[in-house]
Amino acid sequence: MRRPRVYVAYTGGTIGMRRSERGYRPAPGALLERLEAMPELEHEQMPDVEVVEYVPLLDSSDMRPADWVRIARDIVERHDAYDGFVVLHGTDTLAYTASALSFMLRGLRKPVVVTGSQVPLVELRNDARENLVNALLIAGTSRIPEVLVSFGGRLLRGNRAVKVSSDGFDAFDSPNHPVLGRLGTRIEIRHHRIRPADDRPLALEAVGDAKVGALRLFPGVDAEVLRNVLRPPLQGLVLECYGVGNAPVSDEAFLGALAEAAARGVVIVDVSQCLEGRVSLDDYANTRALRDVGVVSGFDMTVEAALTKLCYLFERGDSPERVRELVQLDLRGELTPPDDG
């Protein structure tokens, strides 16, 4: 029987870094050298692996939408030639990349497993080896037609993942969505939670440099700050509100800034600062006031998913009204529609 084939896009991140006098930095060649010496990759249960090292390797805090497009394009071009894909990535913006890939890879039929590590593979005690081996096995054998995050023993839907720890080995979770699998003594995949493949043919729906932003509310937030953020050329704002989507609407200048921007066509998406639960704009007089001025619900989306979804929708060239409609629909499993609640 032929071994499954896995393509690895190595984009950078701590997993392949080395220590320097200025702290950890990407080290071209270091990861590949270490992989060649790993007997695990020769194991009969492992897939055949092809690793492509990106130039330049990036600390993921330097990633931009063009980097997401490059990864997505690599996958689309090789989709039929491999059984699955692994993206090795820095943990800092990994959840943004996983979310963006889920929107860009319309009609995906193979697993795309995004992973990285908190400690480089070259260090004695590291989480890189386990994360890498798990990601390769899932990419090679699971046939899950989704963008996934595999990290620290958890398998998560990519567009539900958030980085929850800056130094723990269990750095990612999806607090608002059940895990898709556990990678403990056995690999247990929760097949009933996997989304079926889209019936449309595979297509790359690239994102561009849409002008989007996020603003976290805090008690006393100044309406002038909000007004400045909403100025042209901003197209979309993820407003991180309290609880079920609440905001200080008794401040007329604050509500007025939202109303004026929404009337100009800025798409304002309300997401919750809570890690669990969902936005429900019907619940309070305050939340209804937001809806009345044109703010739309982000339901239970992560900030990462909401921002990348806006980038994706604006790139399609849809009108603000259409973006408002689509941002509230479940496109890739990134939100739970109200009736599934």
Ligand code: ASP
């Ligand atoms: N700064 C690193 C990065 O995101 C952190 C990591 O990979 O853990 O590239």
